[in-house]
Amino acid sequence: MKTSLLAVLSSAVLFAAAPAGAQPGAQNDAPVKSANVDLDGDGKPDAVSLTPGADGKFTLKVGAATVQGNAAGNEVSGFTVVDLDTGDKWKELLVHSVGDVDDDHRFFLYGYDGKGVKPLGDVRALTEAKGNGIVLVDTWMGFWHRREKYALDRKAWKLNLVPQELYAVGVEATVKKSFPLAQSRTGSAVVANTAQGSKVQVLAASVAPKGDWDDVWYLVRSSSGLLGWVRGKALVEFTEGLPLAG
Known part of the structure; x- marks a missing residue:
């Protein structure tokens, strides 16, 4: 499995893509503290209200059902x-x-089955949700x-996280000082040394x-055309042209 994965990666030049916009009606819309909306599909609107408390705590109410949430000190702006x-x-x-910064934002998802409010999970962002x-x-x-x-x-x-062994990156850089590429993430053997320039x-x-x-x-x-591993600190230090920001 690992061999086939590396073969696929080595045969393709990947380019970084800008993050997709959020789903309409999701995190980019202005949040509210109350609304009437049919959540359980019975054709009748449900009264929804959100009451922020101290230190990021909040109360979410749908009809007669209530659930307590905790945003760990963040300001809760609505739903x-x-x-x-x-x-x-x-x-x-x-x-x-x-x-305080974008990386600290959290979004908490809840469902309503007609009887109770169900915590589905939380995510750092809702980059793409197509229904x-x-x-x-x-x-x-x-x-x-x-x-x-x-x-x-x-x-x-x-809402369950689907694990990935590797994450796609897809950027290019220029070597300003030669550095080794390791054969694996666990050993010290070198498969290649990158050439300056x-x-x-x-x-x-x-x-x-x-981490x-x-x-x-x-x-x-x-x-x-050789593949190998390098730590992030060395990659940043010995190359130029990476789209560093923030």
Whole structure:
């Protein structure tokens, strides 16, 4: 499986794509504190209200059902209505919480089954949601966006993260000082040394669960077509032309 994956990556030049816009009616719409909307598909509007509390806590009420939430100190600005799966009868609520910087923003998703309010999960952003039960979330990683996929499990009323071994990167850089490409992320053996002044393609990333982008391992294709791994700190230090920002 790993061999075939590397073969695919080595045969393609990937280019970074700008993050897709959010679904209409999602995180880019102005949030509200109250609304009447049919969430459970029974043809009758449900009274929805959101009451922010102290330290990021909030109360979400749909009809007679209530749920408590906690945005961990963020300001809770309100909710919008989304439809994660247009193939079923339900719509969802997206509670917006705003942090000091964009990376601290969180969005909390809730469903309503006609009896109770169901916490579906939370995401850092709602980058793309086309109504097929799939949510794509982009996180800025210094010079690329890590794209994660979440799938709605309607039976369990949960939005579940779909794991990826590697994340697509797709940027190009110029080597300003030669650096080695390791054969693996666990050993010290070197498959190639990049040539000063040559172009390299950063194809994919292996992200530690809580590591910052300096600690990420990157799969790089050299100008001679060889694949190997390099740490993020070395990649940034020994190349130029990466779309660094923020």
